[in-house]
Amino acid sequence: SRLANFLEAELFPRHDVVFDIHSGGTSMEHLPTALVERHTDPDRHRRGVELMRALGMPYGFVADNGRASPTSMGAARRAGAIGVSGEFGGGGTATVDTMAITARAIDSLMITLGVVEAPVLAPESKPSTPTRLLSLSRHSQGLYATRRGWFEPAVRLGDGVSDGQLAGWYHDLERLDLAEEALYFAESGIVLSRRLHTICEAGDCLMQVAEPVEG
Template sequence: MTESPILCSIDLDAPGKQVGQLQVPRSSNMAGWSNQYVPIVSIAGGDGPTAVVLGGVHGDEPEGQIAALNLLRRLEPAQVHGRLIVIPCVSMDASLEYSRLWPSGANMNRSFPGSPDGSPDEQLAHFLSTEVFPRSEIVVDMHSGGRTGLCVPWSEMHWVDDPEQRRQMVDGMYAWNADWCCVYIDIAGSGLLVGEAERQGKIVVSTELGGGGFVTAEIHRLSISGLENVLRHFGVIAGEAVTRADLGKPEQTLLMATERDNYLLAPESGLFETFVDLGQHVSVGEPLGQMHFLERPDRAPEVIESLTDGIVCSVRAIATTDQGDNVVVVAREASRSELD
């Protein structure tokens, strides 16, 4: 395997708390020889599992970035039973521009497993795939709907075939203590970070913490409390994990968005008007929204109908929509026993 061109300024196997950078080679119009610095922190306090915590794979999703920053500043080695490797923002340039994609147009969440000889995003994905994930048992990848999507705040997972890996991922998903949990599929290509971590047999916990271009105090509280509770659940940091019952809250609602028909796509470009609210129950054939066409004010809007019965768990947060963009996700309610 080709050695990674990325330099890491800290020793990922050393004890204690280290703060450093990953130096990703790049060229720009301002500098032919340059590096993009990606922050990385390792906190090791003793024997125990290793967890990787990642935020900002998409730059317009600040929820996870802020939760990771709060976590790494607060924790000291004495509070960590194993090791934490925290990268609070994977896509630095995208975050600085509040953009989903890198300035190059790369989607970091379609770059895995990466390549040491590829573009900067592929080089970074390769480093994570070959140097970071193999050191861990748990991978936490925090997302939200970003600027263009608004989701009910959920913790999520893919279905994986290995029963023990799946059981631990289900437990981790529920340990976030969000009101909603969701099992989802990929509908926009391969190359996801979580997919590579799952392929390596890791326990993967992910989220969609709201979105829509804004973050409420409630979402910030859920982001950090959920992250810390998951790490306690797996014995990475000190303290007892709490359950929904401990918090006086009802059991989570489990959503299954595992069919293509759960994901409604715009048939044409235009302005999307939603008819439905997050958490609303809908039926097959029920109108979910409609597309308007500015160039044709005389033309009737194109209505988009639900293809399934279920609960609205995501809606498009902005009206401007291209053909093929996801506008609504309708998932069916399920029981936890279905994940056994």
């Protein structure tokens, strides 16, 4: 709580933009996705979306977490700065691909803000493609474990899926006499994230499906 207070009350107010780099935690793998939170001020919201797109990430989405959002972006907004974030990998790992896309995003943001004139971390990186906007706003877009078990996915990260499509199977290791339980998506979209660990506890997120949006 002391660190959070220092960031929001002391550090963030001294800056125009806060860039928070995430790596999906230790249990989830994510598509490389930029992220901003919705701002009530139209001009600041538009600027946030511009900076998110400037990162050159394949995907991006706007979260609506409210004024009391307990996130770095919410803290930045309350401190008068613009918060930009994203998921740059997952599983608590670093790979050649995730490091490359992170370096390119940092370079692109610094160039857009006028901090540097040319790439510093990845001067030979490939040009990025336009960011595809996604929406993740409903609980039904996620798939969650309801008891202890073993999750076997049926689709890959980044796959396009449909409402009612098979998402995977859930195995009860404490009741081997029971057949596996088929799990189905409740929403159509793109598989944004998936659980890496096979063993799961009640409440664990297994997959998230984001909806492509225009704009």
